Amino acid sequence: MIFELDNVELSYKDKQILYGIYLKAETGKITGILGSNGCGKTSLLKIFFGNLACTNKLIRIDKKATLKKLYSIKKVKLLSQTDFLPNTIKLSKLFRIYGVSWQSIVEKFPSFKKYHNYTLAQLSGGERRLIAIWLSIKSEGDLVLLDEPFTHLTPLYIEIIKKELLLEKENKAIIITDHLYNDLIEITDTLYFIKDGCSRFIEDSSELQQLGYISL
Numbered sequence: 001m002i003f004e005l006d007n008v009e010l011s012y013k014d015k016q017i018l019y020g021i022y023l024k025a026e027t028g029k030i031t032g033i034l035g036s037n038g039c040g041k042t043s044l045l046k047i048f049f050g051n052l053a054c055t056n057k058l059i060r061i062d063k064k065a066t067l068k069k070l071y072s073i074k075k076v077k078l079l080s081q082t083d084f085l086p087n088t089i090k091l092s093k094l095f096r097i098y099g100v101s102w103q104s105i106v107e108k109f110p111s112f113k114k115y116h117n118y119t120l121a122q123l124s125g126g127e128r129r130l131i132a133i134w135l136s137i138k139s140e141g142d143l144v145l146l147d148e149p150f151t152h153l154t155p156l157y158i159e160i161i162k163k164e165l166l167l168e169k170e171n172k173a174i175i176i177t178d179h180l181y182n183d184l185i186e187i188t189d190t191l192y193f194i195k196d197g198c199s200r201f202i203e204d205s206s207e208l209q210q211l212g213y214i215s216l
C-alpha cells in the first residue's frame with residue numbers, strides 16, 4: 001500500500017507553518033522525517049492521520065485521491081508525543097483491547113512481566129512510553145505514525161524497538177520523526193527534511209550538515 005501526502009498548507013492564525021510538502025510512505029519501508037524544533041513535524045503526522053484540519057492537503061492511497069480522514073478508512077496508528085492511553089485500565093486489558101499479546105512484550109522486556117495487573121498510572125514515564133510504542137507498532141495497522149518514539153527510552157530499549165520496527169515494516173508502512181537522528185537514519189529507507197515549511201528528500205545524510213540541522 002502506498003500513502004502520499006501532498007500540497008499541505010497549514011497556518012496558525014497569521015503564522016504559516018507548512019506550504020510545500022510531499023511525503024510518501026509505503027508498505028515495506030520506514031520513512032523518516034527530520035527537522036528543527038517547531039518546523040511542523042507533529043502537525044504533519046496529525047494532518048496525515050486526520051485529526052488536524054489545514055487549509056489544503058491531498059492524500060492519495062495507491063495513487064487514488066481521498067478526501068476522507070485516513071483513520072476512518074484505513075487502519076492507522078498514531079503514537080503522539082503526549083500520553084493518549086487511559087491511565088486507569090489494567091495493562092492486561094489494554095493489550096486485549098489492542099489485540100496485542102502480553103507475552104510479546106514480556107519476551108523482549110522481561111522486567112515488564114510483573115506489570116500484567118498494573119495500570120499505566122503505576123508505571124514510570126519511560127515505561128508508559130514503551131507500552132504506548134509497543135501497542136502502536138504491534139497492533140494491526142496499514143500505516144503507523146510515530147512521533148518521537150525513541151526520546152525518553154533507555155539506549156537498550158531503543159535498540160530493541162528499532163529491530164521490531166524492521167520486522168513490522170514487512171506488513172506496514174511506517175513514518176517516524178525523532179530528534180535522535182542517528183537511530184532514525186539507521187532504520188529508514190526514505191528520509192525527508194522539513195525546513196521553511198517545505199519538505200526535501202534527503203539522499204545522503206551529509207546533506208543534513210549543509211541544511212544546518214547538525215554541526216559541520
Ligand SMILES: Nc1ncnc2c1ncn2[C@@H]1O[C@H](COP(=O)(O)OP(=O)(O)OP(=O)(O)O)[C@@H](O)[C@H]1O
Nearest residue numbers: 012013017035036037038039040041042043044081
Ligand atoms: N495549537 C497551536 N496553536 C498555535 N500554534 C501552534 C499550535 N500547535 C503548534 N503550533 C506551532 O506550529 C509550529 C509547528 O509545531 P509542531 O509541533 O508541528 O512542530 P515540531 O516540528 O513537531 O516541533 P518539535 O520538534 O519541537 O516537537 C510551531 O511553531 C508551533 O509553535
